[in-house]
Amino acid sequence: MAATVGALATPALLLDKDRLDRNLDRLSSRMAARDVVLRPHMKTAKSIDVARRAHRSGPGPITVSTLAEAEYFARHGFRDMTYAVGLAPHAAERAVRLQKAGIDLKVLLDSPEQGMLLGVAGHAAGVTPSAFIEIDCDGHRGGLTATDPKLIAVAAALAEAGVKLAGVLTHAGESYSLCTPEALVAAAENERAAAVATAATLRTAGHACPIVSVGSTPTAHFADDLTGITEMRAGVYMFFDLVMHGVGVCTTDDIAISVLATVIGTKAAKGWILVDAGWMALSRDRGTAAQRVDQGYGLVCDLSGKIYPDLIVAQASQEHGILAIRSGSAQALPDLSIGAKVRILPNHACATASQHELYNVVSAGSDAIEARWPRMRGW
Structure with a gap:
């Protein structure tokens, strides 16, 4: 199995354990007080x-x-x-x-x-x-x-x-x-x-x-x-997400999970980058659509987790995601070649995580997969 984020087959669910622990400690301390x-x-x-x-x-x-x-x-x-x-x-x-x-x-x-x-x-x-x-x-x-x-x-x-x-x-x-x-x-x-x-x-x-x-x-x-x-x-x-960011409860730096995806095509004339993560990997949740900032199906980051300004998953079908600059923005579409990998922050952590069998656990600033934590499913 892949030992690094860059070597993972995609789509894959990543969990930053440092952000997780920080989020857990924040609320635990608040309630204890x-x-x-x-x-x-x-x-x-x-x-x-x-x-x-x-x-x-x-x-x-x-x-x-x-x-x-x-x-x-x-x-x-x-x-x-x-x-x-x-x-x-x-x-x-x-x-x-x-x-x-x-x-x-x-x-x-x-x-x-x-x-x-x-x-x-x-x-x-x-x-x-x-x-x-x-x-x-x-x-x-x-x-x-x-x-x-x-x-x-x-x-x-x-x-x-x-x-x-x-x-x-x-x-x-x-x-x-x-x-x-x-x-x-x-x-x-x-x-x-x-x-x-x-x-x-x-x-x-x-x-x-x-x-x-x-x-x-x-x-x-x-x-x-x-x-x-x-x-x-x-x-x-525990994880936070873009809806919670829109509500004002967290920053994007607090969001502990992301979906790793691979660029599989480009449509320069349309301003599109295609990735292999559609709604089966991201979920259909569009919870930010009713907020002041619509994040599409997710906000796009580079492999290290740095956000590309105004780059969102603008459309999603079952196994395809279309990355595009949000409407009204003057930002340029990043130059991402086929095979490049990106991380997508989710609208709704519960819904996105439910699409996956396990968490690939990482630490901030590291490319190493430290553990794989299974998720349970079903009713």
């Missing part, structure tokens, strides 16, 4: 090697987005997990199997029906399941609002079904559409206030609510006050 537990969301990395860097002293609390992730991390010694996707009926039995095997797996729901299904599965397995009530803090997705009359009904249904109420969980998904520090601070406070108010409502009604869980990468980095919050979840902060 606020006495809030950090429960990293492994949906981005899907890698035991990354998880071990996030928890250097041994397996700690994590968040997962699929039960396959939960099973994978359980095989590697992780025991404290939150499955942060609304519980589907067919998933209840699988979830309690993990709990029966000794995994502290907390699931997510927002209806009495889900609570009853979980209770039935728990009774059949001889375990007491644990669940969060999902709270909708900004109209982004699922969950109940802090004032929804169904809130107490769901808590009562859990008690009746023999399910332990772990607490409340919310996610400020609308923060991804913001781009100023003031707006991000306000979103973080709204997230906090909604979660804390809901926990207070439940406690007043006689329901224990030990965990108050919030988290999105933007709000995790911009929250000024976390009073009443017990834990923070975030995932893409």
Whole structure:
């Protein structure tokens, strides 16, 4: 197998471990200073090697987005997990199997029906399941609002079904559409206030609510006050990406993953350079299209990681990427010959990483492949 970046067959996924560690330390230190537990969301990395860097002293609390992730991390010694996707009926039995095997797996729901299904599965397995009530803090997705009359009904249904109420969980998904520090601070406070108010409502009604869980990468980095919050979840902060750069959470120098591609042709008359990385390698995510700067399908760097000014992946088909200077720019197209290699920074780290089987791990300023870290896949 190739020992250097330059010798890799393309397309290939690169991971700069120095940037990864810096990103991990940044949020870990921020939460430690606020006495809030950090429960990293492994949906981005899907890698035991990354998880071990996030928890250097041994397996700690994590968040997962699929039960396959939960099973994978359980095989590697992780025991404290939150499955942060609304519980589907067919998933209840699988979830309690993990709990029966000794995994502290907390699931997510927002209806009495889900609570009853979980209770039935728990009774059949001889375990007491644990669940969060999902709270909708900004109209982004699922969950109940802090004032929804169904809130107490769901808590009562859990008690009746023999399910332990772990607490409340919310996610400020609308923060991804913001781009100023003031707006991000306000979103973080709204997230906090909604979660804390809901926990207070439940406690007043006689329901224990030990965990108050919030988290999105933007709000995790911009929250000024976390009073009443017990834990923070975030995932893409490990790698960052161009969407997070557009939101204002990171710089391009913080983006830890990139896709290595090879130049396979040129169309000088059209101002194009063709590479062998299309949407199968980069993903179809166009998250920056709604931001102030549209990065196409990714921002292009040279082999060392230095950004070519205004060179983006302007178009992508299944296995072809078309590099071009962004519209309105006076920059010249770089002179890249066939066989030259480039690195492409992704719009959405989760989506791009999901296209690949492993990370080729590098250090800043080095061409050496130091390790190859497998990624898990599936549901």
